[in-house]
Amino acid sequence: MRKWWPLAAVCLGTFMLLVDVTIVTVALPAMAADLDTTLSDVEWVVDIYALALASLLLGVGSRADRIGRRKVYLVGLTVFTAASVACAVAPNAGVLIGARAVQGLGAAGMFGTTIALLGMHYSGRERGVAFAVWGATNSVAAAAGPMVGGLLTQYLDWRWIFFVNLPVCLVAVVLTLRSVREAKGEGRQRADVLGVVTFTVASGALTFGLIRAHSDGWTAPFTLGLFAVAAVAVALFVVAETRHEHPVLDLSLFRRPSFTGIMVSALFLQGAAFAHLLFESLWMQSVLGYEPLEAGLYILPMCASAFLVSALAGRFGPWPPRASIGGGLALIALGSGMQATLDAGSTGGSLVAGLVVSGLGVGLVTPSLPAAALATVPPERGGMVGGAVNTFRQLGFALGIAVFGVIFQSRIERVLRADGGVPDPHGTAAALSGGQARSIVAGWPEGERAEMGHLVREAFASGLNAVLVVAAALGAVASLLVVATVRVPAGGAERRKREAGASPPGQETRADAAL
Numbered sequence: 481m482r483k484w485w486p487l488a489a490v491c492l493g494t495f496m497l498l499v500d501v502t503i504v505t506v507a508l509p510a511m512a513a514d515l516d517t518t519l520s521d522v523e524w525v526v527d528i529y530a531l532a533l534a535s536l537l538l539g540v541g542s543r544a545d546r547i548g549r550r551k552v553y554l555v556g557l558t559v560f561t562a563a564s565v566a567c568a569v570a571p572n573a574g575v576l577i578g579a580r581a582v583q584g585l586g587a588a589g590m591f592g593t594t595i596a597l598l599g600m601h602y603s604g605r606e607r608g609v610a611f612a613v614w615g616a617t618n619s620v621a622a623a624a625g626p627m628v629g630g631l632l633t634q635y636l637d638w639r640w641i642f643f644v645n646l647p648v649c650l651v652a653v654v655l656t657l658r659s660v661r662e663a664k665g666e667g668r669q670r671a672d673v674l675g676v677v678t679f680t681v682a683s684g685a686l687t688f689g690l691i692r693a694h695s696d697g698w699t700a701p702f703t704l705g706l707f708a709v710a711a712v713a714v715a716l717f718v719v720a721e722t723r724h725e726h727p728v729l730d731l732s733l734f735r736r737p738s739f740t741g742i743m744v745s746a747l748f749l750q751g752a753a754f755a756h757l758l759f760e761s762l763w764m765q766s767v768l769g770y771e772p773l774e775a776g777l778y779i780l781p782m783c784a785s786a787f788l789v790s791a792l793a794g795r796f797g798p799w800p801p802r803a804s805i806g807g808g809l810a811l812i813a814l815g816s817g818m819q820a821t822l823d824a825g826s827t828g829g830s831l832v833a834g835l836v837v838s839g840l841g842v843g844l845v846t847p848s849l850p851a852a853a854l855a856t857v858p859p860e861r862g863g864m865v866g867g868a869v870n871t872f873r874q875l876g877f878a879l880g881i882a883v884f885g886v887i888f889q890s891r892i893e894r895v896l897r898a899d900g901g902v903p904d905p906h907g908t909a910a911a912l913s914g915g916q917a918r919s920i921v922a923g924w925p926e927g928e929r930a931e932m933g934h935l936v937r938e939a940f941a942s943g944l945n946a947v948l949v950v951a952a953a954l955g956a957v958a959s960l961l962v963v964a965t966v967r968v969p970a971g972g973a974e975r976r977k978r979e980a981g982a983s984p985p986g987q988e989t990r991a992d993a994a995l
Contacts, residue, residue, distance in 0.1 A: 485659035486601045487610050490594050491617040492652035493557055496645050497587035498618055500564075501530055501877065502625030502754060506761045506772040507638040514638065517573040524577050526758060527687065527881055532584025533591065534874035535683045537867045538728040539676035540592030544867075546726075549593040549600070550662040554653065556589020561649040568642035591874075595850040595866030597660060608851070615847020616790030620783050626761055627783065630776030674720040675728040682713035683875055690882035729868055739856045741965030745805055746849055746872035748958035752951045753812045753842050755880025759888050759947055760819075764828050766917040767940045778828040782839035789843025801852035804844045806962040811841030813955030820948035822941035824934055834948075841955070849873075852966065884947045889913040891946040895939040902935075912936065913943070 504511070504525050511525065544552040563583035570576035594614065602610040632640040689706030696703050721727040733739045757779060764775040815838030819831050853869045893909035896902045911920055917936050924932040 482659070483606075485655060486661075487598065487613060489652055489655035489660055490553075490597050491614055492648055492655065493553065493560075493590045494594050494614065495617050495621045496648050496652070497533070497560060497590050498621035499625045499628060500583065500587070500641075500645070501526075501533070501621075501874070502757060503629040503641050504625075504638075506626045506630040506765065506775050507633040507641055508762075509765055510633050510638045510772065511573075511576070515570075515573045515576065525573075525580050527691070527878055528577055529580045529584040529587070530874050530878040530881070531684055531687050532581045533587045534871050534878055535680040536585060536588035536676070537592045537871035537874065538679055538864075539672070540588045540867055544589075544593045544596065548662050549596050550656065550660050552589050553593045553597065553660070554656055556586045556591075556593070557649055557653050557656070559583075559586030560590060561586070561646060561653075564642045564645040564649070568639045591870045592867040595854065595869065598850075599854050599866075601661070611847045611851045612790055614850070616787050616843070618790075618846045620787045620790075626757060626779045627773070627776035630772035630774070634771050634773040672720065672724045672726060672728045675717060675724060678713045678717035678720055679728070682710050682717055683878070685710035685713060687878050687882050690879065690886060693886055728864065730864065733856065733865075736856060737965040738967050739853070741962050742801075742805070742849060742853050742856070743868065743872050745809060745845070745958045745962050746853075746869050747876040748954045749809065749812070749842075749845055749849070750873045750877035751880030751883070752809070752816060752955035752958070753838055755877055755884050756816070756819075756944070756947050756951050758881055759884060759944055760831060762913075763940050763944055766912075767937055768827060769918075770828060775828065778831060779835060781832050782835035782842070785836045785839030786843040786846070789840050790847055792843075799848070801848050801855075802963060802966045804848040805852065805966065806959045808841040808844030808846075808848070809955045809959035809962060811844065812838050813841075813952045813959060815839070815841060816948045816952035816955060820945045820952065822944055824937040824941055826941055880951075884950070885913070887946050887950060888943040891943040892939040895942050896935070899935055909939075912939065 508525070540552060540556075560583055563579050563586055566579035567576055567583060570579055598610045598614060599607065628644075629638075629641055632638070632644065685706045689703055689710060692700070692703045692706060718731065721729055721731045734743070760779075761775050764770040764778065765772065770778075815834045815836070818834030818837060820834075822830055850866060850869055853865045856865065889909050892912055893905050896905040896908055902908050908920060917940070921929055921933045921936060
């Protein structure tokens with residue numbers, strides 16, 4: 481039993497950091513009211529965390545290979561816990577958003593080392609079981625976030641979303657100190673500071689630019705400036721990575737079709753499966769009038785199906801990554817498409833069947849991604865590749881929210897313009913996408929409120945359908961790409977290790993060439 485304590489320590493930290501990605505989605509209206517700000521402002525509480533997590537994962541994973549994975553994981557846990565306290569007592573939106581950014585920094589320290597720590601402690605069939613349990617933890621945490629957030633917000637206070645992290649993180653620290661062993665690469669290597677900075681600037685400027693595009697317009701000088709900064713930062717990142725002796729992301733790995741397919745599927749996974757939950761939660765609370773817990777409960781079936789499939793994967797796997805990842809992404813595409821059938825009369829129950837199917841896909845993909853990624857590189861690069869997989873996942877979530885926000889508001893505005901009875905379609909669409917549906921309907925002339933209420937429901941349903949269709953397309957494209965490119969066999973990491981041991985030094989193995 482003691483051999484599974486490292487898995488428990490890693491999964492506890494993983495659960496908390498991933499719950500905090502989505503736990504605030506149903507609490508945003510309560511946060512906005514309590515802090516006397518707009519819902520559009522506190523949406524940064526979601527995006528800044530995911531963005532900080534995604535931007536820093538590459539540097540953390542690579543650096544952990546050199547200074548110690550256990551040490552970085554513990555520092556991340558400590559920073560995450562302290563930032564959670566700051567979030568819980570935040571007096572205004574600015575402090576809350578800043579504390580969430582620091583919380584994302586701590587989460588990066590944890591998430592950037594989890595895959596490498598598991599790969600270091602387990603091998604063979606035990607590694608398959610460990611990744612299946614870790615994958616189930618991922619699936620449950622991401623899908624259960626809205627339900628947990630709704631429960632705490634409705635019956636306690638939104639601040640308990642962050643207070644609840646404290647006891648779990650303390651247990652994780654104790655378990656890590658007692659059961660997780662240290663490991664790091666040999667020698668002192670120069671840190672790739674320029675690579676980390678340019679990647680952070682690129683991802684941050686791109687996400688911020690997308691968010692500003694649907695409020696200021698695509699051609700606004702500030703929006704264009706942000707996109708220009710992102711483009712320059714990407715170019716500098718590529719230059720930095722090709723010239724640095726020990727880059728945070730070895731770009732030569734993208735010459736391997738399998739590695740490229742895995743990274744793209746990681747990017748599309750979070751956007752296709754989870755980014756739309758924010759807008760569905762907004763629809764259920766702002767338009768349908770559901771309480772936070774009720775809105776969260778409608779997402780619970782996704783959590784249950786994801787957990788079930790991840791558990792079965794551990795029991796009956798491992799399966800070839802091309803089948804599990806490609807098939808899982810196809811199910812996510814199908815589930816998103818099944819949800820894209822909403823109309824003015826739809827309720828939260830209209831989403832359940834599609835969420836269940838998406839959850840089945842999430843349960844297949846999540847544990848397979850890290851195992852397949854580790855199979856593409858030598859063990860000493862595990863931290864870098866683990867950080868890369870999780871970076872692309874969280875970047876997909878942050879970008880997904882930004883892109884879906886543009887699509888959502890644009891479709892709402894189009895419906896309002898087509899009706900012709902709304903004086904300011906753009907301003908009204910912005911207010912509706914900011915969670916002000918009730919106040920807009922209440923401010924309409926009494927005799928026209930029923931008609932306006934119907935129009936709002938119709939506009940929201942149209943906006944959600946558009947978002948869900950794009951999510952389905954992302955999942956389908958990623959699925960086809962994985963089937964076409966990924967050639968990592970089941971148990972690929974162990975097989976590569978055996979083949980490498982039988983090969984002459986410096987000679988590429990057949991397994992490497994296939995990747």
